[in-house]
Amino acid sequence: MEEIFFIPYNYIGEIAGLVMGCLILLIMLYTSPKKTFVYKYVFRGTILSIVSILVHISILFVANNPDEYYNSFLFIFQLLLFLVLYNGILYFIFSYVNMMSIVRRRQRKEFLLMYSLLSAIYFIGVIVEIAATRLYSLELGGIDITHFVRFYSAAGIVCAIVCMNATISNRPNVARIIWYCVVTLVPVEIVLLASQILSVGLFHTVYSALSYVPVFTLGYILFHSNPYDEATGSQNEYGLVAYLDKHIGKRKMYICYVDLKYPNVGIFGDWVDDLFLKGLAICRAMEAIKPAFKIFRVSESKYVNLIEARDEKQFLSVINSIRGVLDGAKADAYVPFNYVIVSGEVPEDIGNPTKCRQFFEFVSRRFKDQNSSHFYVIKPIDYDDFLENYEISVALEDIRNRLDLxxxxxxxxxxxxxxxxxxxxxxxxxxxxxxxxxxxxxxxxxxxxxxxxxxxxxxxxxxxxxxxxxxxxxxxxxxxxxxxxxxxxxxxxxxxxxxxxxxxxxxxxxxxxxxxxxxxxxxxxxxxxxxxxxxxxxxxxxxxxxxxxxxxxxxxxxxxxxxxxxxxxxxxxxxxxxxxxxxxxxxxxxxxxxxxxxxxxxxxxxxxxxxxxxxxxxxxxxxxxxxxxxxxxxxxxxxxxxxxxxxx
Known part of the structure; x- marks a missing residue:
């Protein structure tokens, strides 16, 4: 009779996930990330990922060396511990994706009820698997944990599908960048987990950590260390500077500078939240305008929109649409607000990102103390006036720095x-x-x-x-x-x-x-x-x-x-x-x-x-x-x- 030899599990993918998780955790601890409402899900999810990978590696190590390390009670405890940790990881992923929407935050009770139901189904499945003794089986030279890996991978696929469905159903309230991430990442996750289900039996290869650690890594990079804001979907002023520095003078660029002038919101009590939601609705409506443009939030109430228009006619159509969005928001708002829109083409010889931003802020300051909304398209004389102002500013700065009496x-x-x-x-x-x-x-x-x-x-x-x-x-x-x-x-x-x-x-x-x-x-x-x-x-x-x-x-x-x-x-x-x-x-x-x-x-x-x-x-x-x-x-x-x- 031919003897069947056990093939050891290859878990290099788990080690890669562990290294990635440890690196991103160190970055979180030793930098100053944007600690937004959803940051806690990324941070805690990363820590949980590292712990779960360590447990998973220990499971695979025992499975490859049962003669030396296997203990039935300890091994089943390791399997159960990982399954509990994995459910926690799925919770943080599901929470992170959903809580980036302000509307979903207001539905937290329904969200917790839904996830409690999914968790109950998950743990019932775990109990059934244990009762049927199907989580693993002892073989000559090793332990077969194929069914165990397939079980939690299937749970991960279910979570990914639910996340996709939740995002689709909430599309009007989700920032464009988040939408792009979800519709790109979820299919990749599903394919990765499906391949894990197949490869664990065919090749004895385990790399499931690569299905969840990158989720937290990408979330941190996009929304906590980098320019994007998860609520508005906009980048910050550093993102604006980087983009302008790369493209200014090399392509035709149009800018729409928007300054939202809110009253002292403290006197409006419960309407403050409605005002905030109105601001997010404005961002969503502007993102829907075609052709697409990039939104940069340079201060609490100031936005710079870089418009990708092929000519001035299309540019004027876009900024008129932006004006229509703001006029519509003003008409529906409980709390009155005004806006200043200054738009125009970026002159090729403007030189640098700082000078570009100063140009549009210079023009917008004309309307600073006026208690009404304004829509203004840049004229050639505005650039001449700015250049004079800029030269004066540079000279004054130099005079102050030298302080030569x-x-x-x-x-x-x-x-x-x-x-x-x-x-x-x-x-x-x-x-x-x-x-x-x-x-x-x-x-x-x-x-x-x-x-x-x-x-x-x-x-x-x-x-x-x-x-x-x-x-x-x-x-x-x-x-x-x-x-x-x-x-x-x-x-x-x-x-x-x-x-x-x-x-x-x-x-x-x-x-x-x-x-x-x-x-x-x-x-x-x-x-x-x-x-x-x-x-x-x-x-x-x-x-x-x-x-x-x-x-x-x-x-x-x-x-x-x-x-x-x-x-x-x-x-x-x-x-x-x-x-x-x-x-x-x-x-x-x-x-x-x-x-x-x-x-x-x-x-x-x-x-x-x-x-x-x-x-x-x-x-x-x-x-x-x-x-x-x-x-x-x-x-x-x-x-x-x-x-x-x-x-x-």
């Missing part, structure tokens, strides 16, 4: 201010210009950029140093009271700003009272206490303050009088209104009287003709500033406006 790009002009009492020019206001190449940039263009980019303090320090140098050179030969410098509202609210300013002033030899600072009304509202403290410290050092642009903000008389301000500088808008409106004239006269009674000096700016000058004098202003008297000139020219001292 003699930087020739920062020009200091000054405008003399007429003293009504003396009939002469006693003070002047320093004004800043920025020189980039051969172009002189006015402050109304670069100051907002400097404030937004945090470079304004460097500009102030450079201007202050140049003004101090001019004041020192004038002091010995010319009779004047002071030159004032504008201080940003953000600066005066910063800690220790007075130390920086005084350090510059004290380098020079002149009476410190010849330097004065101008602040706007808004400075007293950003951080009133800190601004007030800094102003008191500088006042104690001998520096006077002007309150600039009075009448354009929201200052009360009480707050103004509690600040260490000496001069009230009325905005020109009040002057122009008072000339045409008797009621405003009465208010202006009253304010001047109140301030002068309380010891303040009054100054009016923007005086451009004789009638405005006459009106200002009649109303009792102490100082008058405007083109009618003098235009801004380089600060060195102020000496021609100041009286020369007599020398004996």
């Amino acid at each position: 003699e930087d020739e790009r920062v020009l200091v002009y000054a405008q003399p201010i007429y003293s009504v009492e003396t009939g002469s020019f006693r003070v002047a206001e320093a004004l800043t210009r920025l020189k980039i190449g051969n172009q002189i940039i006015s402050p109304d263009k670069f100051i907002p950029i400097a404030e937004a980019s945090g470079t304004i303090h460097a500009i102030t320090c450079i201007v202050l140093d140049k003004v101090c140098k001019a004041v020192e050179s004038f002091s010995d030969y010319y009779d004047f009271d002071a030159i004032s410098i504008n201080i940003s509202s953000r600066e005066i609210s910063q800690d220790n700003v007075n130390d920086d300013l005084m350090e510059i002033i004290e380098k020079y030899d002149f009476d410190i009272s010849k330097i004065r600072f101008e602040i706007t009304e808004s400075a007293m509202f950003e951080n009133f206490d800190r601004a007030n403290d800094n102003m008191h410290l500088l006042t104690n050092s001998g520096i006077q303050f002007y309150l600039d642009d009075f009448g354009t903000g929201y200052s009360s008389f009480e707050r103004v009088m509690n600040c260490p301000v000496k001069t009230i500088k009325f905005d020109k808008a009040l002057l122009y209104k008072s000339l045409d409106d008797n009621r405003m004239d009465d208010i202006m006269s009253y304010m001047i009287e109140v301030f002068k009674k309380n010891g303040f000096v009054t100054l009016i700016e923007g005086v451009e003709d004789e009638s405005q000058s006459q009106y200002s004098m009649e109303r009792g202003f102490d100082y008058i500033q405007g083109y009618h008297y003098a235009k801004p000139e380089p600060i060195e020219n102020m000496k021609k406006y100041f009286s020369r001292k007599n020398k004996y």
Whole structure:
């Protein structure tokens, strides 16, 4: 009789799965993954996978060496332990796939009931197999566990089919990337498990670990270490940068920049969840628009859509569809919201991903403070405006980084201010210009950029140093009271700003009272206490303050009088209104009287003709500033406006 030899099981596939599981677990532990709602299923599933593979390898090792290691009670315990662990793995896979849908999360009770039923059927099958002694059989030289492997592989196929069905039935609420993963991965899983059922009997090869470890690995890579968000199906800003870096300048690209403007959702209570679901519905509806485009979420409410359109006509059709989706969502939303859509082709010479994103954000900022929705298609002039803005930003960053107090790009002009009492020019206001190449940039263009980019303090320090140098050179030969410098509202609210300013002033030899600072009304509202403290410290050092642009903000008389301000500088808008409106004239006269009674000096700016000058004098202003008297000139020219001292 021919003797049949037992063929040892090959479990190299299990070892590969173990290595993969250990590596992904180490990455999870020693990086900073996105710990979303479903991350726990990936993390726990990976740990369970490693434990189950170790148990499975021990089963296969005993099956290959029964003479040395087989114990009936211990072996059946190993089989049962693996089957329990495998059911846990299927639970985490099933939970992960389903819980990536927000709608499914709201159906957790039904989900748990369904899986409890599947688990009950699974364990009933295990009991039947044990009772029929079919899980394994002893053979000459080994143990046959073919039926055991086929049993749990069949359970894995059932789980894969249920996951596919659940995803199909929930298709409208599933992100496109998740849909693609499921419809691609599940068939592969089914084929892999079906081949395992066949190969375990034919070739004694076991590799079932490769049917579940890659699921957790792929989930981690896609949604927790990498760009994709499982709820919205979008990538993050790093994904956007990588995509733009690869394709910008190499292919025609269209971008649709969407900024969703939500109200303070805290006041809407139970409707917050509905608002969140509405946002997800918007993402799903946009994904359904053809041709397909990629969605990148660059902040909580800002999205960049890269549209794969063959020409501008198709691009316009797509962005109009996006607009239709948002208008439809607005009409149905319980919580009101607005949006800004800025769309256009990416210019080939825009250069890099950062510059590309800045371009679209630059255009969208035009609608920042408007309480309505806007739909805007990029025009050629927008790119020209952005390039100027970009050059200014780059120059300001370089000026801040160098912090050269003699930087020739920062020009200091000054405008003399007429003293009504003396009939002469006693003070002047320093004004800043920025020189980039051969172009002189006015402050109304670069100051907002400097404030937004945090470079304004460097500009102030450079201007202050140049003004101090001019004041020192004038002091010995010319009779004047002071030159004032504008201080940003953000600066005066910063800690220790007075130390920086005084350090510059004290380098020079002149009476410190010849330097004065101008602040706007808004400075007293950003951080009133800190601004007030800094102003008191500088006042104690001998520096006077002007309150600039009075009448354009929201200052009360009480707050103004509690600040260490000496001069009230009325905005020109009040002057122009008072000339045409008797009621405003009465208010202006009253304010001047109140301030002068309380010891303040009054100054009016923007005086451009004789009638405005006459009106200002009649109303009792102490100082008058405007083109009618003098235009801004380089600060060195102020000496021609100041009286020369007599020398004996």
